[in-house]
Amino acid sequence: MNHTSTKGLLLALAVACTAGTALAQTTAAAPAAAAPMTREQVRMDTAEFLKTHRWIDATDTWVLKSGYEPPTGVLSRATVKAQRDEFLRNNRWDDRNSVWSPRKPVPPTLSGLTRAQVRADTAAFTKTHHWDEEKSEWLTNPPVKMK
Incomplete structure (x- = not known):
C-alpha cells in the first residue's frame, strides 16, 4: 500500500468509529424517549394549531388568531416586547468582554x-x-469577670 491510500483508509476508519459511537449513543437513549406520535395524533395537532393560528406573509410568522387565548404560562407578545425594551434600555452589549453590562x-x-x-x-x-x-x-x- 502506498502512503496516500493508507491516509484514506485511516480517515475512513476514524469516520466509521465516530459514527458507530454516535449511533450507539442515540439508539441507547431511544428507549428512554417518549413513544413517537401516530399519524392521526399529528393530524389532530395540526388541525388544532390551524384553528388557533394564522400565517402572516409579511413577517413570516404564525400569530394567534383574535379571540383565542395563549396557552397557560405563555407571556403575551406585548409583555415580551416590553421586557425586551426594558432590558435594552438598561443594558448594552460590551464587545470587548462579550457580555451584557448595565448602562448605569x-x-x-x-x-x-x-x-x-x-x-x-x-x-x-x-x-x-x-x-x-x-x-x-x-x-x-x-x-x-466579676469579683
Whole structure:
C-alpha cells in the first residue's frame, strides 16, 4: 500500500468509529424517549394549531388568531416586547468582554443613619469588639469577670 491510500483508509476508519459511537449513543437513549406520535395524533395537532393560528406573509410568522387565548404560562407578545425594551434600555452589549453590562452602574447602598447615629453605633461596637492584627478581623471581647 502506498502512503496516500493508507491516509484514506485511516480517515475512513476514524469516520466509521465516530459514527458507530454516535449511533450507539442515540439508539441507547431511544428507549428512554417518549413513544413517537401516530399519524392521526399529528393530524389532530395540526388541525388544532390551524384553528388557533394564522400565517402572516409579511413577517413570516404564525400569530394567534383574535379571540383565542395563549396557552397557560405563555407571556403575551406585548409583555415580551416590553421586557425586551426594558432590558435594552438598561443594558448594552460590551464587545470587548462579550457580555451584557448595565448602562448605569448600580450605586452603592448608602446608610440612612445620621453622623451622630453612626458615631454612637461605632462606639457601641468598639466596646464589645477588638481588632486582631494577626487574624486581620474583628473579634468579640471576652466577658468581663466579676469579683
